[in-house]
Amino acid sequence: MRKLIGVIRAVVFDVGETLIDDTREWRAWADWLNVPPHTLSALVGAVTVQGRDNADALRLIRPDLDVAAERRGREAAGVGEQIGEADLYPDVRPALSALRAHGLWVGIAGNQTARAAELLRALDLPADAIATSEEWGVAKPDPRFYARLIEWAQGEPGEIVYVGDHRDNDVVAAKTAGLRSALIRRGPWGYLWADEPATVQAADWRVAQLTDLAELVTQA
Structure with missing residues (x-):
């Protein structure tokens, strides 16, 4: 589903149930x-x-x-947060690599701990930058999170796509901040809210696989 016409310069991804199987x-x-x-x-x-x-x-x-x-x-107790290669959804590396191959800036920023940021960076993902809400001191859907993201990512708000599974925190909040938004139909929230009117209205794209994004956003 495509609603807006314009050049996309950056794509930023949520973490839990977008990139990572929780x-x-x-x-x-x-x-x-x-x-x-x-x-x-x-x-x-x-x-x-x-x-x-x-x-x-x-x-x-x-x-x-x-x-x-x-x-x-x-x-x-030695049973803290862990994120490894096996926790990535299979389409993550191909999708991020395809976006970068098209010359897009790729970021990862979600409501996660500083520890999660360390673990994600250790995976050496094909991304230009990684940040989390704990590092920034503000979490979605607070507008300050998206204001920080706009400063951090490459491009003007309308040139940035935020991709996530959550209707309110990701799709609606990103669109309210002036970004493009994409919902991944994945995880409890993504499946539950994919076809709700608020999602349909706010999402520029709704996808079943992250690998669908490169073609969609480069044709926008």
């Missing part, structure tokens, strides 16, 4: 909270349908849970 991280949280993985998966689905933050799934298990403190506890 299965391992949710399983680690289930083990840490001593619940079966399918229980936590069901709770993630429930908060998704309600439009709540995914961290609320953890708080349904432990209402007083401090997510940041628990992350530190996991790190101290």
Whole structure:
């Protein structure tokens, strides 16, 4: 689906359930909270349908849970956040490489920890820059996140595409900030909201595979 005409100079990607399959991280949280993985998966689905933050799934298990403190506890216990090659969706490297082959600037920026940024950089992905919300001190859908992204990425707002799976944090927020937006139909949020009116109105493109993007954005 294409709505706007103009030159695209940069494509920036969300992380979780856009580039990274979050299965391992949710399983680690289930083990840490001593619940079966399918229980936590069901709770993630429930908060998704309600439009709540995914961290609320953890708080349904432990209402007083401090997510940041628990992350530190996991790190101290040697079971902290991990992102490896096996966690990448299969289309990630081909898609990023194709975009760069077309001369586009490629960035990765999402609501992730500083540790996640380190792990992503260690993968040596075909990207020009990587940043996370913890490094920037502001998270999506706060407009300041997108203001920072516009300063960081190459091009004017209308020349930048933001790609993500989340209707509100990614597609709608990016479009409100003046960027182009693309929804990847992947993960709980991407599948649930792909055809909702708000998504259809805000998304310049809706894709099933990241490898669809190079042809679409270079023809924009």
